[in-house]
Amino acid sequence: MEDKDMIICRCEEVTLGEILQAIKDGARDVTGVKRRTRAGMGSCQGSSCERLVEGILRRELKKTQADLKPDPARPPVMPITFGVLGGDQD
Amino acid sequence: MIADKQPGFDTQLAYRSQQLFKEIVNDIDYNIEYTQKGSIYLIESEQEWEVAENYVKQQVADGFPMRMMDRKEIHDDEPHIADDIIGGVEIECDAACDPMAMAYGLALAAQKNGAEILTFHAVKDIKLDEKGAVKSVVTDQGEILTKAVVNCAGVWAPHVGKMVGIDIPILPRQGQILVAESTIPVGKRKIVEFGYMMAKFGSSDYKRNVSPEIEKYGIAMVFEPTSHNNFLIGSSRAMVGYDTRVSIEIMRGLAERAIRFFPIMKNINVIRAYAGLRPYCPDHFPIVSPVEEVPGFYIAAGHEGDGIGLGPVTGKLISQMITGEETELPVERMSFARFKKN
C-alpha cells in the first residue's frame, strides 16, 4: 500500500491522501486539485509538485499527459519584491 | 463585507448574507476557512475623514456596527501601516472565507441532501414551450426537462439570456490581484484604503492624490490576509472584455499602492499575479429576479465585486422565489424589470 501521509506538495504540506480525496470529489486536472487542496499554491508555485500531481491524476483517471489540461502559467516567473515591482528600491 | 456598501438596502442585503454565512459554517461538513475579524478603512486626509465620519454616522444610525478609530488607536492596533495615516473606520462584523472551499463545501452538502450535480456540462440552449415558458435545458451531453432554470452564469449571464431572447446588461469588469509569499503577519484583518469606495462607485466629487495610472486602472489598496499566513493585494477595475491576462502596468500600480500603505512590504515577495472578471451591472446592484416574459426563467447574476459575500442571501432569495414563498427582504431593487422602466 502507498503511504497516504506522504507529502506531495512540500510548500503547502499537502499529502497524497488529500490529493486522492480531491480527485474522488471531482477534480479532473491540476487546477481542480489545486483549488481543493492548495497543492501548487506555495512559494514555489508548483515547480516541485505540479509534475507529481499530474502523475497522480493520470494514474487515477487513466489519462495521458495530453488529455490533462495544464494549469495556466501566471507571472511573475520568479518571486519579486513589492518594492522592486512598485518602483521603490531603497 | 458591509464595509464597502452604500447605506440602506445595499448594506442590509450584505448584513443578512453575513448571518447566513454563520448558519452555513455550522451546517456543512467542510472547512471553508471562515473567520470574522472585522475590517478596517485607512484614512489619508482630512477630507476623507469628513466623508468617512458622515458615512459612519449614517450606518450607525441604521444599526450597523461601525466606528471611527483615531490616529493613536489605529497605529497601536495595526503597527505596520504607514506613519502618516490619520485614522480609520472599523467595521466589526466583516468576515472572510476561502471562496473555492465555499463552493466545494456547498456542492458536497447539496449532494448529500439529494441534489444531482452535473459538472463539465456546457449549456447550449434553453427550450421554451408554446406558451413561452421554460421547458428544457440543452447541454452538450443531453437535454434536461425542467420548469425552472436559474441563470447564474456570472459574466456569461448575457450569453445564457440570449438563449431565451432577453438582453441582460451585465459586463465583465476585470480585477487583478497580487499574491504574497507566506510571511510575518502584516495586518490582522482586511484593510482597505478609504479611496476604494470612490473607485468602486466612481464618485467624482472627490479626488485622491495619486498618479494618473492609479486613477486610470481604478487601483485602490485592498489587503486581505489568508488563513495560510500569506496575503492578497488588490484591487483594480478595468473594462477589457473577457481578457483575464494580467498586465505589468497594473501589477506595478498595485505594488506601488501597497507599499504606500504598508512600507514593510518593500521586502516581501510577490509569488503570483492573476486576473478575474467581475459581473458588473450598471447600477451596482445584482439581478436576483424572475423574468416576467419567460415564466420559469430566473436570474441570479451581476454581483460585481460582492458575489461571494452576497452568495448566501442570493441563494436564499432565489429559492424563495422559485418555491413561491414571500421573499424575506424586498427584492424590487434587484429586479430584472428595473432595466425596462427607463
Ligand SMILES: Cc1cc2nc3c(=O)[nH]c(=O)nc-3n(C[C@H](O)[C@H](O)[C@H](O)COP(=O)(O)OP(=O)(O)OC[C@H]3O[C@@H](n4cnc5c(N)ncnc54)[C@H](O)[C@@H]3O)c2cc1C
Ligand atoms: C479580483 C477580484 C476580487 C474579488 N473579490 C471579492 C471579494 O472580496 N468578495 C466578494 O464577495 N466577491 C469578490 N469578487 C467577486 C466575485 O468573485 C464574483 O462576484 C462572483 O464570483 C460571481 O459569482 P457567480 O456565481 O455569479 O459567477 P461565476 O463564479 O463566474 O460562475 C459562473 C459559472 O457559470 C459557468 N457558465 C457560464 N456559461 C455557462 C454555460 N453556457 N454552461 C454551463 N456553465 C456555464 C461558468 O463556467 C462559471 O463556473 C472578486 C472578483 C474579482 C475578479
Ligand code: FES
Ligand atoms: S511544492 Fe507545491 S507549491 Fe511548492
